[in-house]
Amino acid sequence: xxxxxxxxxxxxxxxxxxxxxxxxxxxxxxxxxxxxxxxxxxxxxxxxxxxxxxxxxxxxxxxxxxxxxxxxxxxxxxxxxxxxxxxxxxxxxxxxxxxxxxxxxxxxxxxxxxxxxxxxxxxxxxxxxxxxxxxxxxxxxxxxxxxxxxxxxxxxxxxxxxxxxxxxxxxxxxxxxxxxxxxxxxxxxxxxxxxxxxxxxxxxxxxxxxxxxxxxxxxxxxxxxxxxxxxxxxxxxxxxxxxxxxxxxxxxxxxxxxxxxxxxxxxxxxxxxxxxxxxxxxxxxxxxxxxxxxxxxxxxxxxxxxx
Amino acid sequence: xxxxxxxxxxxxxxxxxxxxxxxxxxxxxxxxxxxxxxxxxxxxxxxxxxxxxxxxxxxxxxxxxxxxxxxxxxxxxxxxxxxxxxxxxxxxxxxxxxxxxxxxxxxxxxxxxxxxxxxxxxxxxxxxxxxxxxxxxxxxxxxxxxxxxxxxxxxxxxxxxxxxxxxxxxxxxxxxxxxxxxxxxxxxxxxxxxxxxxxxxxxxxxxxxxxxxxxxxxxxxxxxxxxxxxxxxxxxxxxxxxxxxx
Numbered sequence: 388x389x390x391x392x393x394x395x396x397x398x399x400x401x402x403x404x405x406x407x408x409x410x411x412x413x414x415x416x417x418x419x420x421x422x423x424x425x426x427x428x429x430x431x432x433x434x435x436x437x438x439x440x441x442x443x444x445x446x447x448x449x450x451x452x453x454x455x456x457x458x459x460x461x462x463x464x465x466x467x468x469x470x471x472x473x474x475x476x477x478x479x480x481x482x483x484x485x486x487x488x489x490x491x492x493x494x495x496x497x498x499x500x501x502x503x504x505x506x507x508x509x510x511x512x513x514x515x516x517x518x519x520x521x522x523x524x525x526x527x528x529x530x531x532x533x534x535x536x537x538x539x540x541x542x543x544x545x546x547x548x549x550x551x552x553x554x555x556x557x558x559x560x561x562x563x564x565x566x567x568x569x570x571x572x573x574x575x576x577x578x579x580x581x582x583x584x585x586x587x588x589x590x591x592x593x594x595x596x597x598x599x600x601x602x603x604x605x606x607x608x609x610x611x612x613x614x615x616x617x618x619x620x621x622x623x624x625x626x627x628x629x630x631x632x633x634x635x636x637x638x639x640x641x642x643x644x645x646x647x648x649x650x651x652x653x654x655x656x657x658x659x660x661x662x663x664x665x666x667x668x669x670x671x672x673x674x675x676x677x678x679x680x681x682x683x684x685x686x687x688x689x690x691x692x693x694x
Numbered sequence: 695x696x697x698x699x700x701x702x703x704x705x706x707x708x709x710x711x712x713x714x715x716x717x718x719x720x721x722x723x724x725x726x727x728x729x730x731x732x733x734x735x736x737x738x739x740x741x742x743x744x745x746x747x748x749x750x751x752x753x754x755x756x757x758x759x760x761x762x763x764x765x766x767x768x769x770x771x772x773x774x775x776x777x778x779x780x781x782x783x784x785x786x787x788x789x790x791x792x793x794x795x796x797x798x799x800x801x802x803x804x805x806x807x808x809x810x811x812x813x814x815x816x817x818x819x820x821x822x823x824x825x826x827x828x829x830x831x832x833x834x835x836x837x838x839x840x841x842x843x844x845x846x847x848x849x850x851x852x853x854x855x856x857x858x859x860x861x862x863x864x865x866x867x868x869x870x871x872x873x874x875x876x877x878x879x880x881x882x883x884x885x886x887x888x889x890x891x892x893x894x895x896x897x898x899x900x901x902x903x904x905x906x907x908x909x910x911x912x913x914x915x916x917x918x919x920x921x922x923x924x925x926x927x928x929x930x931x932x933x934x935x936x937x938x939x940x
Contacts, residue, residue: 479708492697
């Protein structure tokens with residue numbers, strides 16, 4: 388693969404006796420919006436902190452723009468915008484003072500974008516950081532991550548703490564950045580918050596990547612939830628064996644099932660009865676996502692490379 | 695990439711309140727102490743005579759009735775190094791390890807500043823803060839010396855101030871370094887404070903060691919900061935008395 392912006396192989400990170408990362412392999416292509424999903428404590432933030440050289444892995448290798456975060460140093464960090472998951476700043480200073488300072492530390496890059504970005508997100512720049520609500524603090528983080536128009540955005544839970552309207556604004560900002568050619572690596576523990584903008588997602592669980600897929604494939608995989616009502620009670624066995632149909636439940640004349648792939652066989656079987664109601668909705672990807680959480684640790688897969 | 699000294703000025707801005715309060719407090723306290731000198735000049739000789747000589751030696755009060763002796767015993771030998779060290783050790787522990795523990799260092803760490811430069815600029819901010827606080831002592835002394843028309847040269851006051859600055863900067867930098875190595879504010883504070891207390895004790899006890907020829911006192915940082923002579927216009931006399939005792 389030629390143009391990977393982020394590439395990690397076999398990242399292992401231990402905190403004392405706790406293994407936070409257990410061989411993480413990732414590859415993020417230039418120009419894509421990559422979702423990094425998993426429950427809290429799965430290793431998302433640890434991975435992100437390694438990419439920014441805030442942590443150094445116990446084993447394995449991480450590369451950003453083809454260099455390790457350590458070797459890349461300041462020149463590499465100049466190309467990255469980072470939104471921490473848990474943003475803390477000096478509470479006595481105003482948002483404006485904090486952002487101006489960060490722009491200065493970046494050699495002035497982005498100073499002129501503080502005003503417009505703050506206005507867009509409705510951030511009052513002259514309030515002290517300490518007096519800001521969680522959502523407003525998150526906005527300070529968003530402004531500082533985007534203001535210098537970096538080539539790579541690393542966003543740790545960017546939508547958390549924002550109300551739905553601002554989540555939308557945030558996602559628009561991400562899409563605009565991608566249109567300008569930026570690559571976005573964003574973590575979340577709620578898939579539905581990010582599925583509209585991500586091209587591909589990796590799902591991490593207990594320090595291991597359990598799946599990497601594009602969002603459309605995930606959605607197809609998730610299938611649809613179908614509900615049918617008939618004029619008379621129907622026999623479950625008629626439907627249970629149909630191709631692509633799973634989890635059939637029948638209560639008298641009401642049938643629900645999960646449908647994967649083409650609906651043809653189900654429709655033809657239903658047509659033998661009088662259908663009084665029909666509903667099919669895309670399954671929430673979160674449902675699918677949840678099933679990963681509950682999955683027992685897989686024995687197959689990337690054990691190689693770990694001690 | 696990064697504007698030169700952006701981290702330095704940022705660190706000073708973050709701590710400007712603390713530094714300003716310390717400046718005011720140190721200035722006021724030193725001025726107040728010096729204002730009592732006329733009382734001490736009159737009562738000092740009696741006081742010295744009424745106390746056991748070992749205490750006088752330990753507290754370095756032998757010359758308390760003279761201007762240089764008084765300034766050394768109270769300001770430059772006691773209050774300023776003690777409080778100045780509290781300030782510098784506190785700031786030294788906070789300005790790197792403390793910020794790291796609080797998470798407020800994170801965005802600077804991910805900015806295009808090398809870690810080396812970040813470290814240097816933050817230690818520079820510590821030194822600048824120390825200069826302000828040591829400067830408060832020097833300024834208060836000069837003001838009071840002029841106001842009370844006290845018999846000491848300003849050069850000696852300056853020398854004492856520089857000695858004080860180097861002392862507190864030294865302790866602060868030790869705390870800073872301990873914090874840089876461990877990343878823990880508590881360890882930074884403890885290391886700096888332990889060093890300061892040990893030097894004070896060695897300095898006080900060292901005064902008893904002269905007859906045997908061991909010169910702990912001369913080697914301890916506290917003694918060195920005052921240079922034995924800096925605020926002491928009767929330097930020759932005191933050295934003479936030192937010599938006659940050894």
